[in-house]
Amino acid sequence: MDFPSTFPIWNQLNTLQQNRILGSLTTRKVRKGALIHNGSMDCTGLLLVKSGQLRAYLLSDEGREITIYRLFDMDMCLFSASCIMRSIQFEITIEAEKDTEFWIIPAKIYKSIMEESASVANYTNELMATRFSDVMWLMEQVMWKSLDKRVAAFLLEEASIEGTNELKITHETIANHLGSHREVITRMLRYFQSEGIVRLSRGTVVILDEKKLEKLQEA
Amino acid sequence: MDFPSTFPIWNQLNTLQQNRILGSLTTRKVRKGALIHNGSMDCTGLLLVKSGQLRAYLLSDEGREITIYRLFDMDMCLFSASCIMRSIQFEITIEAEKDTEFWIIPAKIYKSIMEESASVANYTNELMATRFSDVMWLMEQVMWKSLDKRVAAFLLEEASIEGTNELKITHETIANHLGSHREVITRMLRYFQSEGIVRLSRGTVVILDEKKLEKLQEA
Numbered sequence: 001m002d003f004p005s006t007f008p009i010w011n012q013l014n015t016l017q018q019n020r021i022l023g024s025l026t027t028r029k030v031r032k033g034a035l036i037h038n039g040s041m042d043c044t045g046l047l048l049v050k051s052g053q054l055r056a057y058l059l060s061d062e063g064r065e066i067t068i069y070r071l072f073d074m075d076m077c078l079f080s081a082s083c084i085m086r087s088i089q090f091e092i093t094i095e096a097e098k099d100t101e102f103w104i105i106p107a108k109i110y111k112s113i114m115e116e117s118a119s120v121a122n123y124t125n126e127l128m129a130t131r132f133s134d135v136m137w138l139m140e141q142v143m144w145k146s147l148d149k150r151v152a153a154f155l156l157e158e159a160s161i162e163g164t165n166e167l168k169i170t171h172e173t174i175a176n177h178l179g180s181h182r183e184v185i186t187r188m189l190r191y192f193q194s195e196g197i198v199r200l201s202r203g204t205v206v207i208l209d210e211k212k213l214e215k216l217q218e219a
Numbered sequence: 220m221d222f223p224s225t226f227p228i229w230n231q232l233n234t235l236q237q238n239r240i241l242g243s244l245t246t247r248k249v250r251k252g253a254l255i256h257n258g259s260m261d262c263t264g265l266l267l268v269k270s271g272q273l274r275a276y277l278l279s280d281e282g283r284e285i286t287i288y289r290l291f292d293m294d295m296c297l298f299s300a301s302c303i304m305r306s307i308q309f310e311i312t313i314e315a316e317k318d319t320e321f322w323i324i325p326a327k328i329y330k331s332i333m334e335e336s337a338s339v340a341n342y343t344n345e346l347m348a349t350r351f352s353d354v355m356w357l358m359e360q361v362m363w364k365s366l367d368k369r370v371a372a373f374l375l376e377e378a379s380i381e382g383t384n385e386l387k388i389t390h391e392t393i394a395n396h397l398g399s400h401r402e403v404i405t406r407m408l409r410y411f412q413s414e415g416i417v418r419l420s421r422g423t424v425v426i427l428d429e430k431k432l433e434k435l436q437e438a
Contacts, residue, residue, distance in 0.1 A: 058355070060363040087348035090355035114341065121340030122333065125347065129306035132351050135358065136277070136309035142361060143398045144279040179362045 003103055006048060006074055012119040024109045029101045036080065039091020043083035045104040049075050052100025053161070056092050057176070066142075066179030068092060069134040070161075078127045081107040084114065142179065150178055151188050152216040155198070155207060165207040174205075222322055225267060225293055231338040243328045248320045255299065258310020262302035264323040268294050271319025272380075275311045276395070285361075285398030287311060288353040289380075297346045300326040303333065361398065369397055370407050371435040374417070374426060384426040393424075 003025060004010045010018065027050070030036060036054065037044045047054070054071040056079065071077055082088040084107050114120045141150055154177060158167050171185045178185070189205065192198045197213055199206040207213060222244060223229045229237065246269070249255060255273065256263045266273070273290040275298065290296055301307040303326050333339045360369055373396060377386050394404045408424065411417045416432055418425040426432060 058359060058362070060359070062363070064363060066358075066362055085345055085348045087345045087352060089349075089352035092355075114337070114344075116337055118333070118335055118337040118340050121337050121344060125333075125340060125344050126304055126306045128344065128347050128351065129304045130308075132347065132354070133306060133308035135351070135354055136311075139285075139354065139358060139361070140277060140279070142358070143277070143285055144281070144283060 001050060003048070006050070006103075008076075009119055009123045012123075013113070013117070017113050017117065017120075020109055020113065021105055024106050026104045027101065028104060030096045030099070032096055032098050032100075034096045034100075035093070036096060037077075037092075037094040039093065043107045044080040045106045046081045046110050047071075047077035047094075048103045048105070049073055049077070050101040050103065052096060052102070053098040054094055054100060054102075055097045055177075056094050058179075059091075059093050064179065065093075065176035066138075067177040068138065069131060070097070076127055077102075078124065078131065081105075081110060083107050084111040147178070147180060147184065148188060148191075149217055149219065151185065151192070152213045154178060155205065156210070156213055156217060159207055159210070165210070167205045167207070168203060169205060170203055220269060222267070225269070225322075227295075228338055228342045231342075232332070232336070236332050236336065236339075239328055239332065240324055243325050245323045246320065247323060249315045249318070251315055251317050251319075253315045253319075254312070255315060256296075256311075256313040258312065262326045263299040264325045265300045265329050266290075266296035266313075267322045267324070268292055268296070269320040269322065271315060271321070272317040273313055273319060273321075274316045275313050277398075278310075278312050283398065284312075284395035285357075286396040287357065288350060289316070295346055296321075297343065297350065300324075300329060302326050303330040366397070366399060366403065367407060367410075368436055368438065370404065370411070371432045373397060374424065375429070375432055375436060378426055378429070384429070386424045386426070387422060388424060389422055 003022070013021070036047070049071050051073050054077065055067055056069050056071070056077070057065045057067045059065055077094065079088065079092050080094055114124055151174065154174060155167065158169065159165050171189060172182045175182045175185045189198060189200055193200050195212070197209045199208055222241070232240070255266070268290050270292050273296065274286055275288050275290070275296070276284045276286045278284055296313065298307065298311050299313055333343055370393065373393060374386065377388065378384050390404045390408060391401045394401045408417060408419055412419050414431070416428045418427055
């Protein structure tokens with residue numbers, strides 16, 4: 001898998017632009033848990049995920065977290081290069097949820113190409129609109145959906161990502177994804193267990209009844 | 220006030236593009252309370268506010284509301300033309316908070332110019348980034364800030380917009396701005412009243428102690 005065949009608008013760049021990107025491109029491999037970008041760091045650049053999984057989240061002053069979106073193979077991360085647009089006035093943190101390999105396009109290079117190319121600017125627009133849609137969906141969840149539905153949806157999402165119903169995940173981690181507290185998640189999971197929906201053990205949540213979870217999520 | 224002197228990137232358009240916009244531009248005057256756009260309607264177009272005040276909000280299936288951002292003189296509304304980007308997968312509702320006059324650029328015309336002009340595409344990017352920042356700020360408020368601080372901040376914002384400490388606003392309206400319930404807002408305002416911060420009467424909230432509100436907001 002090489003960069004040109006992965007970068008969605010490669011063919012819309014002219015040779016000069018292609019060479020500027022190839023000449024400045026770097027790759028990086030990080031371990032699960034690595035912090036890749038935080039709001040106060042320098043402008044990292046645009047990330048294109050080769051393989052692995054990244055998580056972008058909001059971090060409060062008190063250390064609370066809520067997951068904004070996740071990135072998988074071939075996904076592009078724009079907000080790690082938030083300096084390319086002066087109107088981006090928020091800070092997100094990005095960490096590796098799995099061992100991850102990605103390309104970095106330096107922010108300066110991308111910005112200069114975006115300024116001269118309508119295709120690149122419009123592609124960037126679509127990228128941002130996708131993330132915007134994620135955040136608006138999340139806002140609706142947070143505002144109008146009860147926590148039991150959100151936990152149900154999260155467990156189903158995890159099972160789908162991992163391809164297994166035996167999830168290696170702590171209550172603390174689930175709380176950090178959903179912007180909740182560990183104690184609250186523990187109480188909810190125990191309720192799920194008493195209903196026969198999951199089985200809990202140290203660091204593991206096993207989904208026993210997917211159908212009930214799906215019903216709960218949709219209710 | 221004419222369109223060319225109000226539209227921020229007018230001078231970055233070529234004559235052809237300028238004529239396409241001028242030839243398709245319409246103006247509209249609406250009364251306070253008018254519904255200008257909702258997610259399920261047709262793609263209204265880009266709005267440029269001449270004078271007045273608009274409110275963009277999320278509406279839940281159950282009729283609950285939360286204000287996402289507000290638009291004032293010379294502000295541009297992008298999401299009333301959400302069809303110009305296929306990745307915009309959310310629906311907002313826009314209503315007039317005051318009698319408002321605005322220009323409408325048809326979505327099709329704007330989209331075609333955006334596709335050929337890097338300047339217009341990048342301007343659109345900045346517009347979206349501004350709204351994205353509003354939403355991220357709101358997400359932080361909703362997630363980590365207690366309601367008393369949010370009500371305090373809202374009352375101060377209203378006083379600043381209206382230029383008076385005597386606010387003609389119902390508890391229901393405040394609840395709809397903040398994504399809360401009327402009963403909850405009434406309880407909070409009564410608490411504020413008992414602390415000597417506001418005085419309540421039918422349809423009116425008078426701010427008596429701005430300093431206390433500011434302290435509360437920052438706490």
